[in-house]
Amino acid sequence: MKNLKNALLLKQLYQLKQLGYRYTSVNIFTEKEPDLTLPNTLELLEKQAKECHLCVLSKTREKVVFGEGNPSARLMFVGDFPSNSDDSTGKVFTGRAGELLTKMIENVLGLKRSDVYITNVLKCKALDSQNPSPTHAHTCHPYLLKEIALVKPDIIVTLGQMAAKYLSEDDSPLSEVRGTVYEKEGFKVISTYHPTHLLRNPSAKKDVFEDLKKVKSLLL
Numbered sequence: 001m002k003n004l005k006n007a008l009l010l011k012q013l014y015q016l017k018q019l020g021y022r023y024t025s026v027n028i029f030t031e032k033e034p035d036l037t038l039p040n041t042l043e044l045l046e047k048q049a050k051e052c053h054l055c056v057l058s059k060t061r062e063k064v065v066f067g068e069g070n071p072s073a074r075l076m077f078v079g080d081f082p083s084n085s086d087d088s089t090g091k092v093f094t095g096r097a098g099e100l101l102t103k104m105i106e107n108v109l110g111l112k113r114s115d116v117y118i119t120n121v122l123k124c125k126a127l128d129s130q131n132p133s134p135t136h137a138h139t140c141h142p143y144l145l146k147e148i149a150l151v152k153p154d155i156i157v158t159l160g161q162m163a164a165k166y167l168s169e170d171d172s173p174l175s176e177v178r179g180t181v182y183e184k185e186g187f188k189v190i191s192t193y194h195p196t197h198l199l200r201n202p203s204a205k206k207d208v209f210e211d212l213k214k215v216k217s218l219l220l
């Protein structure tokens with residue numbers, strides 16, 4: 001929430017600077033400070049995210065990609081950021097990576113895709129998919145935290161390095177932390193590779209299979 005507040009404050013300061021202000025007291029914001037509380041339903045949270053311009057990714061995205069799935073899911077998947085295909089459709093985990101994720105859910109976990117909730121850390125496509133900006137992720141993070149608070153999953157599976165870092169709070173390379181179960185307040189986090197990584201490196205599928213078997217046993 002603090003990041004959201006700071007980003008908004010910075011935006012207001014830039015606007016004042018463009019209008020010619022050289023100095024301003026912070027007091028002017030206290031009276032008109034907007035309500036930064038995020039909504040308490042997924043529908044309203046999605047609506048707010050779809051109108052979000054808090055970071056520069058709002059200028060380059062085609063569509064905001066919000067999470068979808070069972071709003072009371074015991075299992076939540078969190079990827080890094082929307083793909084090109086997600087960006088153009090506005091749907092989460094579409095294209096080949098999305099198909100692979102669906103197969104992982106159905107074939108390894110024995111669940112339907114509609115049984116789980118799927119989202120990303122970033123709700124807009126990253127500028128550089130090889131090197132997504134931590135600043136943008138930091139700004140967008142409150143939306144993910146609110147999704148988690150509303151869905152209340154028992155287990156979160158992170159897909160990719162960025163999601164692992166934000167939810168396990170461990171900066172170590174994904175190859176070292178994957179498969180480790182982190183106990184968080186109210187839920188467990190287990191990290192594994194992103195389906196896009198598996199499309200490029202099929203040999204990593206056996207690692208993901210092991211991680212998902214662990215997830216299955218945690219769901220019992």
Ligand code: SF4
Nearest residue numbers: 052055058123124140
């Ligand atoms: S990435 Fe997140 S914070 Fe940035 S514009 Fe999109 S929804 Fe807003």
